[in-house]
Amino acid sequence: MAYCYLLLAIFLELIATNFLKLSAGFSRLVPTIITVSAYCACFYFFSLSLRGIKLSIAYATWSGVGIIFASLLSYFLFKESLTGWQLLGLGLIVCGTIIANLTGGH
Template sequence: MKHWLFLLVAILTEVIATSALKASAGFSRVLPSLIVVIGYAISFYAMSLALEAIPVGIAYAVWSGIGIVLITVTAWILYGQRLDLWAMIGIGFIIVGVIILNLLSKVEVH
């Protein structure tokens, strides 16, 4: 179970870092730039710990799928990014894919 918590930390810190990337203005603003570097460092470290027990394909699919959804919501809240119907449908497919991987896949956790 702790490896899934590491994966959750990896996802959340990657979302924070990616959100700060836009605010960093090409790394010209110090605080957002620090958040980017520290966030990605924590994210990759947590992901490396998660991969000790979760298969890399599953971990990456969950990481990227949930990350896409969270980044999209964050961009909507922080930056006013709007999505059209097709974008929402595509994100819905990503969510369904992550659910299928976790509920129906027979890939074993080590």
């Protein structure tokens, strides 16, 4: 169940981050409310995931998966570019996240 909570936390963090961009520096009310609400829910579920996953592994997974999906979403939703070097870096993050999970123990 801990990994379900972690995946939900990652999903909510991605929602919050994308609405953060849409909030235009917290100057637009609805995106701001969604941002704050999603971040609060995200941290709640992340805290629940820590009952069954080590902090170092949970945070590495959250960060790694979040970075990958945030990059993909920014590419498709906001038409932001990704260079070859950035793609290489994202690939290394994926490798690091996998290694951390495989060797971190639970």
